Amino acid sequence: AQKITQTQPGMFVQEKEAVTLDCTYDTSDQSYGLFWYKQPSSGEMIFLIYQGSYDEQNATEGRYSLNFQKARKSANLVISASQLGDSAMYFCAMREALPISSGSARQLTFGSGTQLTVLP
Amino acid sequence: NAGVTQTPKFQVLKTGQSMTLQCAQDMNHNSMYWYRQDPGMGLRLIYYSASEGTTDKGEVPNGYNVSRLNKREFSLRLESAAPSQTSVYFCASLRTVDSSEQYFGPGTRLTVT
Numbered sequence: 014a015q016k017i018t019q020t021q022p023g024m025f026v027q028e029k030e031a032v033t034l035d036c037t038y039d040t041s042d043q044s045y046g047l048f049w050y051k052q053p054s055s056g057e058m059i060f061l062i063y064q065g066s067y068d069e070q071n072a073t074e075g076r077y078s079l080n081f082q083k084a085r086k087s088a089n090l091v092i093s094a095s096q097l098g099d100s101a102m103y104f105c106a107m108r109e110a111l112p113i114s115s116g117s118a119r120q121l122t123f124g125s126g127t128q129l130t131v132l133p
Numbered sequence: 134n135a136g137v138t139q140t141p142k143f144q145v146l147k148t149g150q151s152m153t154l155q156c157a158q159d160m161n162h163n164s165m166y167w168y169r170q171d172p173g174m175g176l177r178l179i180y181y182s183a184s185e186g187t188t189d190k191g192e193v194p195n196g197y198n199v200s201r202l203n204k205r206e207f208s209l210r211l212e213s214a215a216p217s218q219t220s221v222y223f224c225a226s227l228r229t230v231d232s233s234e235q236y237f238g239p240g241t242r243l244t245v246t
Contacts, residue, residue, distance in 0.1 A: 017175070048235070058176075058223060058237040104175050108235075120166070120191060121225075121235055123175030 016040065017107055017124035024129050026095045033080070034090040034127045036105030042066075046108035047088040048121065049079065053101040061103075064088060095131045102126045135159050137238035139224050145244045146214040154209040154241050156224030164227040165207035166191075166235070167199060169220040176223060182207055214245045 018037045026032035038047065049061040064072045064079045072079040080089040092099055106121040137158045146152055158165065163184045168176035178191030182201040196218060198210045207226075211218060224238040 050237075056221065056240050056242075058240075060234050060236075063234060106175070120178050120181060121176070123177070125173070125175050 016109075016122045017105055019105055019124035019127050021127045022125075024127055025132055026092075026129065027132050028097060029094055031091060031093045032095055032129065034092070034103050034105075034129065036088045036090065036124060038086050038088060038105075038107045040086075040107060040109050042109045047079070047081070048106040048108065049077070049088075049090045050104045050106060051099075051101045052104060052126070058104075062090070092129075097131050097133060100129060100131045102128050137224055137226055137236050139222075139238035139241050141241060142239065143242050145246065146211075147246055148215060150214050151210065151212050152214065152243075153211075154222055154224075154243075155206070156208065156238055157206045158224075158226040158236070159205065160226060160228065160236065161204070162226035162228045162236070163204070165201065166225040166227070167197075167207070167209045168223045168225065169193065169218075170223060170240075171220050179209065179222075211243075214243075216245045219243060219245045 016039050020035055045066045047064045051059040051061050062072050062074045062077045062079050064081045071081050076093045078091045104126045105124040108121050140155045166181045167179040169179055170176045177193050179193055179197050180191055180199040182188045185204045188199050188201055200208045222241045225235045227235050
């Protein structure tokens with residue numbers, strides 16, 4: 014079973030409107046983290062927002078908010094007041110424990126992404 | 134503050150050739166990671182280094198080796214490149230295991246013909 018599922022391969026939104034990008038996850042860890050990254054056509058990975066599994070309030074960063082529903086195992090990204098520059102691929106990712114040789118480490122497991130296009 | 138740097142940015146190899154992708158971070162981070170991104174897909178972990186002197190396999194390690202040269206540098210080597218290794222490679226680092234952000238390098242676009 015996939016650990017991170019993004020069911021929307023592509024989304025369109027009108028400029029200045031809000032859009033929700035869906036993400037569901039699967040883990041048996043009690044402590045984990047959920048991330049959203051933006052990847053524009055230039056290719057770099059840009060960190061947007063983070064939600065820890067023990068955080069009681071939904072994370073917000075400017076126009077980005079994360080709608081975290083722990084019981085449903087969902088972590089949807091909400092972008093308010095969309096801008097043309099928001100057109101990009103968006104990835105949801107989960108941080109969970111890794112098997113380790115020494116010390117400790119975490120990995121990010123990524124979903125397949127949602128291509129968002131903002132229309133003028 | 135350069136963050137995470139990768140060299141080269143682009144590379145074309147012929148099947149069977151070898152090469153090393155270089156990654157360095159100047160943030161004094163303990164953990165470093167190598168991912169690959171295939172077209173239309175998310176990133177998949179190749180190898181990681183939890184701390185200086187340790188390395189471990191990730192999800193897709195076959196055909197790769199790594200070296201954590203020191204705390205700053207983490208290199209990825211392809212001993213005998215194959216067309217299936219055509220991908221974009223990202224290096225990343227993390228300050229501590231529970232840090233809220235993983236910093237990514239700009240990526241290396243590798244084509245194997």
